[in-house]
Amino acid sequence: MAFLEKLKEFDIPTCLRVCAGTDGSVTFLLEIMTRNDVSVITENQHVVKADNEMASVLGVNPDEDVNLRTVTLMAGDVEYVHATSMSPLSRMPPGMQQDLMRADIPIGKILRNHGIETRRDFETIRLDNGEDLFGCHKVLSRTYRIMHHGYTLMWIKESFPVDERWNL
Amino acid sequence: MAFLEKLKEFDIPTCLRVCAGTDGSVTFLLEIMTRNDVSVITENQHVVKADNEMASVLGVNPDEDVNLRTVTLMAGDVEYVHATSMSPLSRMPPGMQQDLMRADIPIGKILRNHGIETRRDFETIRLDNGEDLFGCHKVLSRTYRIMHHGYTLMWIKESFPVDERWNL
Numbered sequence: 001m002a003f004l005e006k007l008k009e010f011d012i013p014t015c016l017r018v019c020a021g022t023d024g025s026v027t028f029l030l031e032i033m034t035r036n037d038v039s040v041i042t043e044n045q046h047v048v049k050a051d052n053e054m055a056s057v058l059g060v061n062p063d064e065d066v067n068l069r070t071v072t073l074m075a076g077d078v079e080y081v082h083a084t085s086m087s088p089l090s091r092m093p094p095g096m097q098q099d100l101m102r103a104d105i106p107i108g109k110i111l112r113n114h115g116i117e118t119r120r121d122f123e124t125i126r127l128d129n130g131e132d133l134f135g136c137h138k139v140l141s142r143t144y145r146i147m148h149h150g151y152t153l154m155w156i157k158e159s160f161p162v163d164e165r166w167n168l
Numbered sequence: 169m170a171f172l173e174k175l176k177e178f179d180i181p182t183c184l185r186v187c188a189g190t191d192g193s194v195t196f197l198l199e200i201m202t203r204n205d206v207s208v209i210t211e212n213q214h215v216v217k218a219d220n221e222m223a224s225v226l227g228v229n230p231d232e233d234v235n236l237r238t239v240t241l242m243a244g245d246v247e248y249v250h251a252t253s254m255s256p257l258s259r260m261p262p263g264m265q266q267d268l269m270r271a272d273i274p275i276g277k278i279l280r281n282h283g284i285e286t287r288r289d290f291e292t293i294r295l296d297n298g299e300d301l302f303g304c305h306k307v308l309s310r311t312y313r314i315m316h317h318g319y320t321l322m323w324i325k326e327s328f329p330v331d332e333r334w335n336l
Contacts, residue, residue, distance in 0.1 A: 021200040024192020032189040117285045
């Protein structure tokens with residue numbers, strides 16, 4: 001798989017490579033790695049009508065309702081992950097919509113609380129210099145989809161600062 | 169969740185804690201951690217009629233066909249995981265049965281190749297002294313289920329040697 005091959009080539013801390021390469025919950029991994037509680041700080045959360053680009057990425061009709069959410073994942077008082085997600089409201093199982101819109105609950109826990117069966121499909125991964133994320137100028141980012149009933153339940157972009165905070 | 173709380177308390181190498189705590193593919197994580205190819209060595213694979221205990225664990229009728237598989241996961245030439253699985257044949261999506269029974273393909277890749285949506289439910293985790301696994305006398309083991317369409321597609325027990333091979 002191209003995604004994993006590319007990731008294996010990056011010379012970055014092992015725990016970062018693991019978080020960026022898992023097909024499971026990133027929050028769980030952070031919690032296990034740091035042995036600390038993970039908190040979700042919501043920067044932004046609102047519902048928009050899909051424009052043409054969003055509709056194409058998500059495979060929905062333009063003007064459908066889509067939940068946009070941008071959060072930071074912290075373990076203890078350290079920032080580890082910046083994540084943006086797009087989720088068509090029509091595809092969310094009952095109850096999930098409220099959890100996603102209401103509070104600072106991580107995606108992994110929302111899926112687990114509702115017993116939702118999924119598959120995570122990797123898309124892209126890249127390493128950039130010069131951006132700033134949590135005081136770091138080297139940033140690893142990846143995009144992937146959480147699939148449910150054969151459709152995209154959620155499209156996610158995660159960015160990780162590449163520095164010694166991952167030496168866990 | 170009791171499982172994760174317990175795991176967080178164990179004083180073991182971080183990469184081992186991560187492999188034992190992921191709700192995603194262990195093979196992928198091993199590949200990413202070691203930056204090496206992972207191979208599956210099948211020790212044993214055969215179909216049996218479920219006895220009462222297996223039927224109860226899997227939620228099937230006694231005498232139903234169940235695939236038993238015992239494998240070792242290696243990265244490069246190092247042994248990392250010993251895994252035993254039980255899977256009712258009747259619950260496998262078409263094509264999966266052949267992959268599981270035929271060859272040394274890791275579970276994560278089988279699920280991915282067939283686009284199967286799942287949820288992994290943790291059961292138990294424990295640390296034992298005195299057993300021998302891959303030349304190590306301290307062994308971490310966990311059990312969990314891979315759920316599909318609301319039923320147990322696979323019950324898995326994984327054992328990990330607790331030593332410096334996890335300092336990755």
